[in-house]
Amino acid sequence: xxxxxxxxxxxxxxxxxxxxxxxxxxxxxxxxxxxxxxxxxxxxxxxxxxxxxxxxxxxxxxxxxxxxxxxxxxxxxxxxxxxxxxxxxxxxxxxxxxxxxxxxxxxxxxxxxxxxxxxxxxxxxxxxxxxxxxxxxxxxxxxxxxxxxxxxxxxxxxxxxxxxxxxxxxxxxxxxxxxxxxxxxxxxxxxxxxxxxxxxxxxxxxxxxxxxxxxxxxxxxxxxxxxxxxxxxxxxxxxxxxxxxxxxxxxxx
Amino acid sequence: xxxxxxxxxxxxxxxxxxxxxxxxxxxxxxxxxxxxxxxxxxxxxxxxxxxxx
Numbered sequence: 123x124x125x126x127x128x129x130x131x132x133x134x135x136x137x138x139x140x141x142x143x144x145x146x147x148x149x150x151x152x153x154x155x156x157x158x159x160x161x162x163x164x165x166x167x168x169x170x171x172x173x174x175x176x177x178x179x180x181x182x183x184x185x186x187x188x189x190x191x192x193x194x195x196x197x198x199x200x201x202x203x204x205x206x207x208x209x210x211x212x213x214x215x216x217x218x219x220x221x222x223x224x225x226x227x228x229x230x231x232x233x234x235x236x237x238x239x240x241x242x243x244x245x246x247x248x249x250x251x252x253x254x255x256x257x258x259x260x261x262x263x264x265x266x267x268x269x270x271x272x273x274x275x276x277x278x279x280x281x282x283x284x285x286x287x288x289x290x291x292x293x294x295x296x297x298x299x300x301x302x303x304x305x306x307x308x309x310x311x312x313x314x315x316x317x318x319x320x321x322x323x324x325x326x327x328x329x330x331x332x333x334x335x336x337x338x339x340x341x342x343x344x345x346x347x348x349x350x351x352x353x354x355x356x357x358x359x360x361x362x363x364x365x366x367x368x369x370x371x372x373x374x375x
Numbered sequence: 376x377x378x379x380x381x382x383x384x385x386x387x388x389x390x391x392x393x394x395x396x397x398x399x400x401x402x403x404x405x406x407x408x409x410x411x412x413x414x415x416x417x418x419x420x421x422x423x424x425x426x427x428x
Contacts, residue, residue: 293390308407324410326389327381341382347390358407
């Protein structure tokens with residue numbers, strides 16, 4: 123993983139199994155905020171907040187209108203009012219690579235509007251906070267690591283994992299985005315106390331999913347689940363021989 | 376049969392261990408939604424001390 127500064131053109135936008143990066147111009151602000159209590163006095167040294175009750179938001183996605191059948195931004199996003207699985211991958215000085223930062227969540231899409239006054243025509247898509255039905259509702263932190271950057275895989279992962287410094291017992295969650303495939307497969311996050319291939323065991327699993335069409339999802343651990351120090355992505359092929367996917371993982375804190 | 380859930384099911388949270396009926400546990404393992412938990416056994420080491428493995 124490269125470290126350092128980056129620019130907007132190194133981000134990628136994945137929603138519900140579709141890569142909308144080629145249509146997206148801006149998004150944000152990516153926010154995690156705690157509301158102050160209405161009765162908090164200015165003299166309070168620490169403003170009151172409910173622990174673990176942050177409002178997480180990804181702001182508004184501004185894109186370029188495109189009505190390409192099935193995969194264009196208009197076809198994918200024209201129906202507002204539903205929950206969207208959003209994964210924003212943050213490449214550092216290049217396209218996102220494994221273990222780069224990422225922001226993810228299941229957000230309510232509040233609207234969809236085109237702006238024909240501009241040329242090209244813009245599509246504006248505002249999002250609300252984390253959906254009340256999100257599998258990761260118990261987690262306030264949307265920032266994690268992109269364990270697997272978008273790419274096609276045809277075999278299981280036997281590499282070592284990412285060192286996250288220490289184990290924790292505060293759970294975590296996985297978001298997976300499947301862009302293409304030719305059958306069933308299971309996407310996983312594995313963990314280990316020792317960073318060697320044989321030491322990893324399954325931590326979170328999507329269960330068997332049909333990768334023949336785009337799909338996405340979040341699987342959350344219990345808030346007290348133990349996550350060992352090292353984590354990595356894993357793919358178990360069912361009937362599929364190739365799957366193009368991305369996996370983000372957020373360790374609970 | 377003891378398993379650790381990896382994909383949340385109704386009433387079964389991912390990341391936690393459950394003692395489930397064998398047929399349910401085996402079905403979840405088959406579907407890649409759980410992993411078996413190895414029971415630790417007391418064994419006598421060469422040095423005569425008891426240990427768990």
